[in-house]
Amino acid sequence: MSIGSRPDWIKGIQDRLDYHWRYSGHILGILPDVSIILNEADAELVQFMAAQGLDGSYEAACFQCGTCAAICPYTLIPNDNRSLSARRMLHERQLGLNTFEDDIWLCTTCNNCVEQCPRGVEIIDFMRSLRRIRTELGVGNVPGSLRQAVKNIAGVGNPFGEPSEERADWAETIDVKNYSPGTEILYFPGCFPSYDPRSRKVAQATADILNKAGVEFGILGSREVCCGESVRKAGNESLFQRLARHNIDLFADSGVKRIITTSPHCYHTFKNEYPEFGGDFEIVHYTQFLAQLIKEGKLELSKKLNKRVTYHDPCYLGRHNGIYNEPREVLQSIPGLELVEMPQSFHGSLCCGGGGGGIWLESKKGERLSDIRLEQAIETGASILAVSCPYCLANFEDSRLTVEGGDCIEIKDIAELVCDAI
């Protein structure tokens, strides 16, 4: 449905946006005032939502305890004007109202609130539904940088707007085969490690390790597209489904059975969301795979790294998928490495701010979750902050430049540390 086909209706919603809750007064002689009018939800919006499966099933069970709002990582960044409260938004939707506040874009889908919710409310799906209304109906504001990233993905299959033919350029310097049927493993680096210069080193390190361990693997390069994780969280469901179908068909046609991913976001999407569309593959995060190789004696780490290292649990690996131990096992098998924990680790890990499309948002200094997290890492006295997600890597590398003491700590992906230790 485009704006053109429903001008009056969209305008109605837009008006409400402009005037916030102010009611213009036309019902049964009630004087206009600022009250929320109950049970006057826009019938067509309700219809749209019902047709999209957004008909209240998410918010119904919420009993407004506020755990979600209290546990939200954004509570660490005080801002009186911020209106990101899942609790409040859920209640507004219970009343048939819709949140059009821009702060819905702040949610990083870190899953902390979902894990804590006593009523099992799927808050991320709820947030996604709010964003879908905006994105798919063209109502309200979508941040420009996010809109651009999504547009790029729609056009060329990656958020950077880089040519898809260059997707495998990271592998030019190393010996990496094109995936062909019968190859044991497909390595799916994802968009960041394919294009981003810093992140490319992670893909290269991973390929190096796999080669050294004698693992038979290949890549699909320019044929693959973005997994669509942030596209879906940004509310563009139709584009997400298009991407998912493309990749699923590609994997299936290529005879792929087992996929190793670098990004926990790809991992999560392939493992938990692609099955919805018939994509049924064995998905392994590279930290799991490395842990297995080490355990089986196929990968020997002999070079010493006499450094103190702290590990940051990425939301999509930890809370979303329960993978906490393997990355630590890999780190601890590096000789000499001393692993220390930050106060917020494992289930309580503090989001870097990159999930849910957050990686594409502009954020002001002093409002970045990754800054706080980096400070936590520095406080442990570690000289290396180990990560296992390209978004975390990018965010922390950025924070390093601005956070005081950032020059005392290096950001390293686990793959890089392992590669150096072989």
Place this chain on the structure above:
Amino acid sequence: MAGKKVIILGGGVAGMQTAVALGEIGIESVLIEKEQELGGRVKNYDKIFPFFTSGKELVQGLESHIRKSSLIKAMCNTTVTRVGGQAPDFQVSLSPGNEMIRAGVIVVATGFEPFDASSQEEYGYGIYKNIITGTELERLLDPEGPTNGELRRPSDGKIAKKIAIVFCVGSRSEKVGNNYCSRVCCSYSTKQAIGIKEKYPDSIVNCFYIDVRTYGRGFEEMYRRAQEMGIIYIRGRVAECGVLPNGDITVRAEDTLLGKPVQGVFDLVSLSHGMAPCCDAAEIAEVLGIATAEDGFFTCRDSDLYPNDSTREGVFLAGAAIGLKPIPDCISDGSAVAARVAAFLAKLPGEAE
């Protein structure tokens, strides 16, 4: 045997269960009910929370026990006018007929009175036809009730599709003289909301609450079920109701969770009125020589250890007469007081037969 007879005042579920439990122990009792039949309030409840069992069937079950028992004598249309003597030899005078019964023990199970909603004037009960009480809503939802279970509103008989349920009417308010929480309203209102939604799935039910206190076993689960059915809970005490020319009712409150005023127009508004002490509690207290507390309910000798003992020896208390409680608790109370009575009687010096 005169010393061993027990007089039970009040033939609601608490009194009935006291008689049944005493009968099972082998103790004779006389059940005094001022109305024309047993069953108290519960006999009018089609469904009781939290498991949607039938209140009527509960009463029928107790009644058939009572009918079958040779140890229980039920006297309806009867009140106590005078109590002479003392435990274990009370002389209880009844009206009408001035009959005098000797009893070893008296149990008071005189229940409660629904709060008079018209005294909370801002809601307009008694003035606006489409504002009813929870008790009336109960009758409207009863398939054997005046509308055969159809939710027809009083003003024009139209089926109500937009319903507001206002919690805490007559409870938790210094202004109406009741500081206490009536404990059952959140749950009975939620049960009624579910009943409405089950019968009319396209209806809109808004519940206005101060706190949702669904504390009992199965209550919270019922509350959750109501929410999942799409019943909307709005945290805020309704400040006032008004009426529109077509009979619809306007409701004004603050949604305290959003910090914004809300208002709505409803076909029907039900006031979930709380419970007040039984209307003749003060009189009964005087006749029996027992105390009532500040809230008007009878005083327990020891609210922790002996919640069913009154301030006078040989006089025991059960059910909502000593504070508000849901039906299963009243039944438990009946059994508990029977045990207290049996213990009291067992301790008496033996009497020659």
